[in-house]
Amino acid sequence: MADQSTEFLKGTLDLMILKTLSWAPAHGYGIARWIEQCTDDILTVEEGSLYPALYRMEDAGLIVADWGISENNRRAKFYRLTTAGKKQLRASHDYWARFATAVSRVLETSPRSA
């Protein structure tokens, strides 16, 4: 699986970031760890894509960042969702769910049963 763990479908990283932040504000490492833990390390978040994604989303007004203190008492930049971000999350969530269902149907359906 390791080889495929780096593969992200376009847009899925953004969605996962939004979802992660919907629980609570988090810093970049926190977001990466959360996604890795949730997927049991199936998905590895590339730092090279994570941070540009965060900055892009911040620029687009989906998330905002503030400096704060991390759980181990270090200065860290925390991201949280904005109203626009929440709206975007709902829209992407619905879309992704339909898309995933559709994909799994294609994968799970054999010609005979059709």
Added chain:
Amino acid sequence: MTVVDPQQAAPPRAEHARTWRRYLRFFGPRGAADLDDELRFHVEMRVGEYMACGMTEAEARAATAHRLGNLATARETCVAITTRRERRMTRTQLIDHFVHDMRFAVRSLGRNKGWTAVAILTLAVGIGANSAMFSVVNHLLLNPLSYPNADRIAALFLVPTEGAPKDQLVMVTPDAKLVEAWRDNARSLEALEPYATTDVLLERGAGTPALARVGRIRPSFGAFAGQRPIVGRLFTDQEATDGVNVGLLAEGTWRARFGADRALVGGTLRVNGTPVTIIGVMPDALALPRTNDGDVDLWMPIDPVRDEIHMRLVARLSPGVLPDAAQRELDAIAAGAQTSAVVQAGYNAKLMAPAEMVSFKDSLVLLSAAVALVLLIACANVMHLLLARAAARQRELAIRSALGAGTGRLFRQLLTESLLLSFAGCLGGIVVGWAALRALVAARPQALADLASVRMDGSTLLLTAAIAVATGLLFGVTGAIHAARHSTNEALKAGALATSGSRRRGRARSLLVVSEMALCTVLLVSAGLLLRSVSHLRHKDIGFDPRGLYTLEPRLPAERYTSAAAKVAFRSELVKRVRAMPGVDALTLASAAPLSTTYLLGALQRDGDPDPPAGTTALISYNSVASNYFTVMGIRIVQGTNFTDTTAAGAQAIVNEGMAQQLWPDGSAIGRRVRVVYGGSGDWKTIVGVAANASTVGVTRDANVPMLYGAHDDASFFSPALLVRASGGAPVVQALTGIAAAVDPLLPPPRVQAVEDAMRSTMARPRFTMLLLGIFAAVAVALAAVGLYGVLAYNVAQRTREIGIRMALGASRRRVAREILSQGLLMVVLGAVAGLVAARLGTKLLAHTLYGVQQTDPLAFAGGTAVLIVIAVLACVVPVRRALAVDPQIAMRAD
């Protein structure tokens, strides 16, 4: 690894975020540095994670580095996004702040309507006076000509090697041959245009002839001045050389006198009776270079020989050539050109920019300086107002600053307010300036005709706006510095008393008053000097009696009066008729009637002097007069006799006291001989009399200028004017004007002037200068008095409590009054002393504008100071009375 349920996993912690947030916000966003911090944190967390799995730190770091790979590209992307974002935010924020500041400024100025009105009015007066004055200076001195490349235009003429008599600008025009030589050879001149003006009688068909001014030019003058005919064409070089009678009407004349009749082009008009074909119409924008050349009605080709005597030259220097270098080249050409006239030897070429020829240049420079002082005083006053307001607003600013408004933000706020204020003042100033200019142009004396065409233009408006910005910045910056000096704490703690301002601020305000007083003193002393000068001119003994004296100068057209005999015949007939006029008491002839001068060219040689070296030329004031001239004019012969009325008079001369003193300082001039050597020869004349000095050229001229009188005879080179002493006023002028036409109906109307009026008009410039400077001084004193009043009244208001306490403790009212008064007077005296020193230096500017008064005239200095002190004391009265009216009981209960 176990699957973690997102619902149950502990979310990342963020409770401390808020503290940090506020703290860090303070420093603003830091883009790239923030990003690096963020990434470093990420790395540390990863290392920690690996170490938690049992790796050593070194292994963990290596693993992290391996995992993260190269983050350079990602970092770059992030930095680009952040930078863009920050820039965008700064921009919006700036606009936001500006809009907010403007709104705030409008509100805060609107709250204090009286204060704002006074400040704007003060600025409007100061700025308006300057913009009006600058319009005049810009029009007359900076941009006198609308020709292309006007900065390279200069009048060209000759000056005698020995110069002209003091204070007199005499332009000698070279002969036609030299003009040709210059035109052909001078490389430092891009163009050289001769021109002349003559007054003629102009008539169409059988209509009534009317006086018109003909401008005689070469065809190339149109291109030189950047103008082309609006109808028809300009004459050709061929027409000009052949002396064909063609002409172009000036647009204004064409419209006003001929109803813009197109049929006129191609038709003929009669000029002094000679038919001239009209071939076109020239726009009014085509003008001769000097304002006193007058408005031209008809443009005709110049004839260099016939028009030689009236001819003037205007040149355009080649790019980059300095007038001095050009003059040297022209002199060299003149020396090399073997022209017939001996003239060239004794002269130097002189190029003069049109602005230098403006008759009242000195006055304009002086008035500009004065008006700048008025602006300074106005600024000082507004500064007072701002300081007073700053004191009142100290608490407001302190509160805002305590609530988190940064120094920069407050500074911007103050700056916006003062800029708004000065822009309002600028708008007011444009209105005031416009009105002032209209009044100035309307009230101009006839002698200052140049003023008629002055308008406000773009560069004036630009300057006005520049003044507004400069004053706005000045006010804003000083205000902000003051605000910054006072700490927030102090202002807040002090409670209601915080508005009392510190001693330092009081000192700044006093300093402003002192400098205002100093500037006022300079203006008052200058006005006093000019007043003394004008009064001197009014009471000056001019050496002759102008009352009931009239001059009559016929204009004989050169085309019809070709021989001297014809002129003499005309003159004898004219003299006969004038003598027969009722009311005429006496009549005499003089080549230089009052207000005009004639000169002899050459070197003056006394009996016994060595022959003057060849090539020395001076202009010697000379008047060729009939023997009854001195009697009719009322000029005393102080020594010797008048001309004897015989043939002997031709060998006699009379000198004025000035010349007698200059040539024979130690003894009597009577019986001595002089001659004017010109081209190596000249006839000796014996001095028979010394005449009293007379200011016949105008009251402002020095009567002591040496003057030589010769006896008039009909063969003389000069054609004399008639001088008539008559009773009857204006009808005399009319009768004299009509009488020339009675002798020759084709003659243009002669020049007739009442000498008394003409002499008075020579005082117009000094009087006008004095009037304007007086107005400026009055405005300045009024502003300064308001300033002084403001400071004292403010101090009294501030010290009400203190005064109350002291009165309650037994201080007498007299003592309190004395204290307030002496505080005010101290400022006045300090200002006056500084002002007197400044005036002593500053009045050097007046050197050319004063007549018969020393620049250090003690009366003017004392008078100016006295006026200042009287007005200052008046300004102190109200605050002192207010201090006296303080009721101790009420004052102590306040606050």
